[in-house]
Amino acid sequence: MTPHQEGTRREPYSIQRLEAFSDGVFAIAITLLILDVRVPRNLPETARLGDAMLAAWPNYFAFLTSFATIGIMWVNHHRLFRIIARADHGLLIWNGLLLLGITFVPFPTALIAEYLHRPDQRTAAMVLGGTYVFLALMFNGLWWHAARGRRLLGDAVDEAGVRAISRSYAIGPAAYLMTFLLALVNAPASLGLNLLLAVFYALPARLLPRPVR
16 A cells, blocks of 8 residues: 555544534434423413413423433433544444434323323333333443444543443443333333433443543
């Protein structure tokens, strides 16, 4: 290979494009959540706006839970790509599957907003819980693909850090499966657990250990 060819050689997959595309998908999905938080309309003259807004609490609860989940997942996705230094075809596939789940989140969120105060509330909560199980599995798959043999990792984390991240991620699928099963008996409690899991993964040291010096 000539020096010119070596200098113009490009990586087959651009990690910068992957991050930019992912950021756009996250931004659109999280924005769509607000569409199901509606202004109370056509109230009787004797009705009070405050009462109508309180009656719509499932909309706010669903919005808050899904916003927190997508938002924290974006934060951890951003942190993850401080560790991942290269991309390959498999990483793009795993990331695409993760984004598939992200774009689906507004649908179960709308179900929760509509059915949380109805007899079918458990079905709606199960759909949301199942979506979060899928997201947790895809996030694990993305990480495991990148970390296996350190094939896509840079120097920002040592082997102990890789193991710590893997343990942290392994909690996700099992924990979100619990929210799915809890939805069978108590939909609001299932949503509350989803919100607590978002807070857990929001902890700043949860994903990225200190860089190796």
